[in-house]
Amino acid sequence: MMGLDRDRLIELVQVVVRNPLRAFLSALGAGWGLFMIIITVGAARGLENGVKADMGNDVANSMFAWTMSTSIPYKGYQRGRWLELDIDDVQWLEANTQHLDLVCPEIQLGGWQGTNNVIHGKQSGAFDVSGAIAEYQQVKPMNITNGRFLNQADLDAERKVCVIGSRVQDILFEFGENPLGETVQIQGVLFRVVGVYTPKGNDEDAQNEAESIYIPFTTFGKAFNTRDRVGWLSMLIKDGVDAEEAEEATKQLIKSRLSVHPDDPRAIGCWSMAEEFQKAELLFSGMRLISLLFGSLALLAGVIGITNIMLISIKERTKELGIRRSLGATPVRILRQIIGETLFLTLLAGLCGLVLGVGLLEAVDGYLESGGDAGVFRHPEIDFGTVLTVLCILLGMAIFAGILPALRALAIKPVEALRSEG
Amino acid sequence: MLALRGIEKSYPLAVGSLPVLKGIDLNITQGEMVAIMGSSGSGKSTLLNVLGLLDGFDSGGYDLDGVDMSGLSEKQAARYRSQFLGFVFQSFNLISFKTALENVALPLFYQKVPRRERQRRALEMLGKMGMDDRADHLPSELSGGQKQRVAIARALITSPRVILADEPTGALDSTTSSEVMSVLREVNASGITVIIVTHEADIAAKCDRTIRLHDGVIIEDGRSGEVVEPTANGAGSSD
Numbered sequence: 001m002m003g004l005d006r007d008r009l010i011e012l013v014q015v016v017v018r019n020p021l022r023a024f025l026s027a028l029g030a031g032w033g034l035f036m037i038i039i040t041v042g043a044a045r046g047l048e049n050g051v052k053a054d055m056g057n058d059v060a061n062s063m064f065a066w067t068m069s070t071s072i073p074y075k076g077y078q079r080g081r082w083l084e085l086d087i088d089d090v091q092w093l094e095a096n097t098q099h100l101d102l103v104c105p106e107i108q109l110g111g112w113q114g115t116n117n118v119i120h121g122k123q124s125g126a127f128d129v130s131g132a133i134a135e136y137q138q139v140k141p142m143n144i145t146n147g148r149f150l151n152q153a154d155l156d157a158e159r160k161v162c163v164i165g166s167r168v169q170d171i172l173f174e175f176g177e178n179p180l181g182e183t184v185q186i187q188g189v190l191f192r193v194v195g196v197y198t199p200k201g202n203d204e205d206a207q208n209e210a211e212s213i214y215i216p217f218t219t220f221g222k223a224f225n226t227r228d229r230v231g232w233l234s235m236l237i238k239d240g241v242d243a244e245e246a247e248e249a250t251k252q253l254i255k256s257r258l259s260v261h262p263d264d265p266r267a268i269g270c271w272s273m274a275e276e277f278q279k280a281e282l283l284f285s286g287m288r289l290i291s292l293l294f295g296s297l298a299l300l301a302g303v304i305g306i307t308n309i310m311l312i313s314i315k316e317r318t319k320e321l322g323i324r325r326s327l328g329a330t331p332v333r334i335l336r337q338i339i340g341e342t343l344f345l346t347l348l349a350g351l352c353g354l355v356l357g358v359g360l361l362e363a364v365d366g367y368l369e370s371g372g373d374a375g376v377f378r379h380p381e382i383d384f385g386t387v388l389t390v391l392c393i394l395l396g397m398a399i400f401a402g403i404l405p406a407l408r409a410l411a412i413k414p415v416e417a418l419r420s421e422g
Numbered sequence: 423m424l425a426l427r428g429i430e431k432s433y434p435l436a437v438g439s440l441p442v443l444k445g446i447d448l449n450i451t452q453g454e455m456v457a458i459m460g461s462s463g464s465g466k467s468t469l470l471n472v473l474g475l476l477d478g479f480d481s482g483g484y485d486l487d488g489v490d491m492s493g494l495s496e497k498q499a500a501r502y503r504s505q506f507l508g509f510v511f512q513s514f515n516l517i518s519f520k521t522a523l524e525n526v527a528l529p530l531f532y533q534k535v536p537r538r539e540r541q542r543r544a545l546e547m548l549g550k551m552g553m554d555d556r557a558d559h560l561p562s563e564l565s566g567g568q569k570q571r572v573a574i575a576r577a578l579i580t581s582p583r584v585i586l587a588d589e590p591t592g593a594l595d596s597t598t599s600s601e602v603m604s605v606l607r608e609v610n611a612s613g614i615t616v617i618i619v620t621h622e623a624d625i626a627a628k629c630d631r632t633i634r635l636h637d638g639v640i641i642e643d644g645r646s647g648e649v650v651e652p653t654a655n656g657a658g659s660s661d
Contacts, residue, residue: 007537018519323515326476328504328532328580330497414476418515 011337012344019313026309027349029302030394034350037295037390038357038382044291046364046380048284053378059236062139063100063243063272065250066232067258074261083258083267086228087217093233093253099246100235104139105217107131107231109187109224118213119185120172127168128212129186131220131231139234142209147180147195150216154194158218162186163195167210184213189223191215243274292386296393303346303397310342310405314412321409322417331410338409342402343395350394358382423583423615424450429472429482442468443479444638450617452583455610457626457646458619460635467588469635470619474507474586475499487583504533508577510606512589514569516561516576522548523557526576533580547575551605567598574605584615591625603628 016023067083090105097103109117109129118127134152142149145166154161164172164179173179179193191213199209221227237246251268254260260267314321321334329337361380368378426448432441442465450456460466471477472484475491476499484491486506494502508529509515516525527544535543548554551571561569570590577585587606591599603625610616618629626632627646634642 007531014519319515320517323517324528324532325500326474326503326509326515327529327576328500330500330532332497333532415471418476418511 008337008340012341015341016345016348022309022313023345026306027345027352029305029349030299030346030398031302031349031353031356033295033299033302034353034390034394035357036298036353037292037393038354038387039360040291040295041288041386041390042357042361042380042382043377044284044287045382046377048287049381050378051280051284059139059141059273060277061101061237061239061243061274063235063237063247063250063270063274064232065235065254065268065270067254068266068269070260070264071266072261072264074264075259077259083260085230085233085254085258087230088228089254089257090230090233092257093250096253097250099238099241099249101238102135102138102236104133104136104234105131105230106136106234107217107220107226107229109220117187118168118172120182123172125168125171125211127165128208129220130212130214131217131226132214133217136214136234139236140209142197142199144195144197146178147193149195149197150214154216155218158222159216160189160191160219160223161194161216162191163197163214164193165210165212166196166198167207168213169196171211186213186215187224237272237274243272243278247272247275292389295390299350299394299397302349303401306342306346306349306398307401307404310338310345310402311408314338314405314409318412318417321412322414322419325412325414326418334409335406338406339399339402342405343398346394346398346401350391350398354387354390358387423452423454423487424448424473424617425483425485426473427483427485429469429479429484431468431472431477431479442638443472445482446638446640448633448640448643450615452615453610453613454631455607455616455629456618457629457632458617458635459621459623459626459632461621463637464635465638466619466621466635470586470588470617473584473617474509475503500532504529504580506583508580508582508585510570510573510577510585510587510590512592514561514566514573514593516569516572518561521558521560522553522564522572522575525561525572526579529576529580544575544579547579548572550578551575565598566594567601570594570598570602571605574602574609578609578614582614584617585609587616587618589620590618591620591622599625600628 067085070077070079070081070083073079085105087105090103094100094103107130117129118125132150133155134150137149144163147163149163150161153159162184164184169179172184173182179196182193183190184193185191199206215223221229235250237243247270251270252262254268255262255264258267324334324337361382364380368380426446429443429446429448430441431443432439434440446469458466458469468477472479475486475494478494479492482492486502489502491499491502516522517528520528523541523544526547527540530540530543545554545557548557551574553568553571553575556564556568556572561572564572574585574590577587585606590606591602594602599622606616606618607628616629618625620626629646632642632644632646633640
């Protein structure tokens with residue numbers, strides 16, 4: 001029905017050319033509406049990309065658990081009992097869980113803002129010192145820039161080796177000095193440096209990460225007299241397992257292992273990255289929806305403008321339409337003409353808005369890529385699917401915008417139309 | 423060709439209605455040139471609108487080329503208009519933003535004639551009207567007589583059987599008027615029925631037959647010379 005042959009195109013162009021100011025004004029609203037949709041959706045996506053990039057150094061299915069004191073008496077134990085995990089508990093948990101891929105025991109020696117505990121030569125610093133196992137990297141990925149990370153042999157042989165963060169190297173070692181093979185003294189115990197790493201990402205967490213030192217978990221227990229004690233667990237949830245379900249199941253497993261009342265809300269602490277991701281995802285899909293919604297409302301306002309102007313135009317062209325009717329135009333032809341004109345104006349305007357909007361996003365993107373700073377804002381974009389959705393909305397609205405003027409045009413009787421002045 | 427039987431039509435008013443046509447019986451055969459005369463308010467324009475299928479009627483019957491025209495849908499009316507009828511108006515009713523050629527070609531557009539064919543026929547028709555050198559002019563660039571020639575060309579482009587002209591010379595000076603009338607006579611000579619609504623006696627005198635309308639009824643109907651005589655000096659009783 002809307003086939004655009006040359007004649008109809010000429011008719012449409014004549015409408016625009018005949019009254020360019022009016023065509024421009026009516027088109028402005030719709031163009032602006034579409035521009036707003038593109039900009040808001042693109043901006044929302046930019047924010048999302050920015051936040052996700054910052055979250056990118058975290059593993060999406062990682063989960064962490066630690067023990068605290070009980071708040072409910074259970075099995076003869078009084079409330080307020082301090083709970084502790086040891087390596088046997090870790091092995092038991094690994095053997096009994098159905099939700100986890102990996103359970104890493106970890107333990108840490110206080111360091112951040114603490115006293116200087118690590119010495120190399122004349123330099124010293126306060127760093128987080130953690131006991132970890134070889135698989136730890138799966139939970140907390142890092143870029144090994146020099147040497148290697150801890151391996152199973154280090155753990156089996158309880159070697160006194162360490163992997164240091166890039167900031168640790170900067171502080172303890174001379175510029176240009178290769179730390180590999182050098183020894184550092186951690187709370188009086190000498191460790192040989194086998195690797196240097198930089199954390200992924202560059203947020204506050206990552207800065208902190210760069211000031212950490214990792215030593216084999218087994219060595220940690222011996223060297224600092226914590227024996228089999230485990231500070232907290234870093235875990236990976238199995239693929240396809242719901243994070244909340246995994247968290248609850250793991251807590252219950254630990255509670256049963258440590259004879260804690262199953263309803264005790266305080267005894268086990270747990271934090272899951274997946275839940276954070278889910279929350280963020282929810283937030284962002286909400287944001288996408290809202291930006292689309294508000295953009296559509298802006299578009300609707302523009303479309304109402306077009307309807308309005310088309311109605312005025314019909315009123316003005318009463319006579320022209322009457323002439324067309326007397327020359328043999330059927331109502332369907334008139335209907336087609338009016339809806340065609342509205343569609344033409346709306347789509348023309350919409351496409352201009354689309355091009356301008358995408359152009360602006362590209363420009364901002366280019367500026368950011370070339371090093372412009374926009375905080376957490378990164379790579380604003382609009383994907384093809386969204387553009388299609390927006391175009392469909394536009395098309396629907398354009399038809400909607402044309403219906404009222406078209407009906408008005410049809411209601412004009414040829415006689416009345418011819419009688420009217422102008 | 424055209425047959426009206428007891429056509430009645432009234433326009434609704436806020437209270438009641440205003441009868442405009444009160445039983446019109448009329449037969450017009452193919453090839454006639456007829457003037458419909460009457461003072462303003464006599465119903466002559468309404469009669470032309472009914473004849474032209476631009477307006478409906480309340481009761482009575484209308485046969486066009488032997489086909490009953492009562493109760494037509496808008497679409498059917500549009501088809502008969504485009505098939506049988508051509509219109510010429512007092513105020514020309516050219517579309518202002520289209521050139522003379524485009525105006526003439528417009529009825530063919532609605533008959534879905536291919537573009538090239540339309541252009542050719544429109545130019546040919548403008549040539550017959552002596553207007554082919556003005557084909558690319560907009561109506562605003564044409565004189566009154568030229569506009570009416572374009573309008574007549576537009577009315578003729580679909581090869582109608584009947585031309586309905588509503589005060590075709592009403593906006594023209596007397597010289598141009600007689601030019602337009604001779605054009606219409608030529609049209610009639612080619613076998614097309616021409617029906618002219620006018621209040622000018624000398625225009626009516628150039629037709630073969632004159633029908634006088636007064637207050638919604640036909641009061642006289644006969645050969646032009648005979649009928650025009652009593653009101654030769656004006657537009658009839660202006661009541």
